[in-house]
Amino acid sequence: MTTSPRNTFKKSERLCSRILIDCLFQGDSRSVSAFPIRAVFTPSEEVSGVSILISVPKKRFHHAVDRNRVKRQIREAYRKNKHQFIEQVAQSGKGLLVAFLYVSDKMESTEYIEKRVVRLLDKMGEAL
RNA sequence: GCAGUUGGACGGUCUGUCGCUUGCUCCACGCGGAGUAUGAGGAAAGUCCGGGCAACAGAGAGCAUCCCGCUUGUUAAUUUGCAAGCUGUCGGUGACGGCAGGGGAAACGCAGAAGAAAAUAACCGCCUCUCGCCAGGGAGGUAAGGGUGAGAAGGUGAGGUAAGAGCUCACCAGUCGGGUGGUGACACCACGAGCUGUGCGUCCCGGGAGUUGCAAGGUCAUGUAUACCGGUGUUUGAGGGUUGCUCGCCCGAGCCGGAGGGUAGACCGCUAUAGCCUGUCGGCAACGUCAGGCACAGAUAAAUGACAGACGCUACGAGCAUGACUCGUAGUACAGAACCCGGCUUACAGGCCAACUGCUUUC
């Protein structure tokens, strides 16, 4: 592969801190949705770049296997298509916290999920 | 050959691209980068049991409370564990499987509806005596027949009787005592005795039970405030501990309520052990003894993946060169570690191995 940016997904790109998560869900964060996924995001100066988390509610998928499957699908889709979005965020000068929430109660194909994630990233890029 | 029972072991393989976790090495030593190794299960699940481990508590006596319950073994594991058995009951032609199981014909309590009556039984019926012209009435005896019910005074037959009744006898079932066999639950008997309703509970016997759970608990860092209000008390003893209560004993200046403030990071615990494999010996077996070998996930908003292709397996259909051939279509399960083990239970496409059972065919 000779593509210039590598499609990595390191620990530093994930949102792990409990404080930042509380700040994301309590405050005046905005959201966009592209069914079956909804994204909640808020700018923050405490992080550099983009930190994301993926959430699949237990209420919609009772089995851990299914939840893991959906989370992995979303993660792969983000990993492959994140570069343009990250550049847009970098131009704004702040970091960004993003939560991807799966709101459907049906499993979808990986291809479909990837298309929806790309659409979601475009929408968020415009909203900035 | 087909159908089945029990036990055991398995539950995909390979290639490519892009990624993730952890360990090690090297380069950078500011964040990181490169290489290499490594990475889910038989149930990781439900959390139904039992342990390990950890923190706290713990002088003692009596009385309650709760839990467990066929036997003998086995295990770290009183059990809803395991193995080999016992008894009863249900299912199956059978191999076999499911469920229940301390004692109690010692005593006491309770038993809706139905029924005359639920345990010192007389409604109908049967029999005797008696009153009466008759119809019928009264006194008494009787548990063989009737219907109710889960259960009706052990069951069947004969004798006996006014009619009947373990009233007597024979056989059968059960109980207690005795004998024989077995470690034992129990089994068996030309034995003896008495004469026996069903269910639940109280009761009796034996054994057991401190509490909380890795978000236990410990170290470091960051940060702050017991600032304030009310009640009560300091030898005239508040309050607390001692499992629930009582006694007894101990601690002894704070305690209770309200209303608040701060942290939300890192590390240890954290994976090596009732560990796995092979063999020997003991045992019907579960399991144990000894010897040798092996090292096998540690994440933390939570890694172990995503996509594409090929193969394998199963089912169905088609083809002709009728073979374990080719082509097409569909399917390829249940399910994801979170302190660690052992067991149980529940879910599960598909095939494999061993022993056994029934039916059919051939010799």
Add this chain to the structure above:
RNA sequence: CGGGAUGUAGUACAGUUGGUAGUAUACUUGGUUUGGGACCAAGGGGUCGCACGUUCGAGUCGUGUCAUCCCGA
């Protein structure tokens, strides 16, 4: 991940020792009123989450299973 609780009429809840499942509200019908509400009278409505077991007989006792909720640095 660990610990705990609850499933009963459309809704919210009772139901101790196992023995004909009730209360409130909602619903239906009738009365009262010029009409409606309130009130009075009568009535209907239940797989007691599901399955199996113990028992003569389970809402209740036992086991399994499904769903919902709560607590825990």
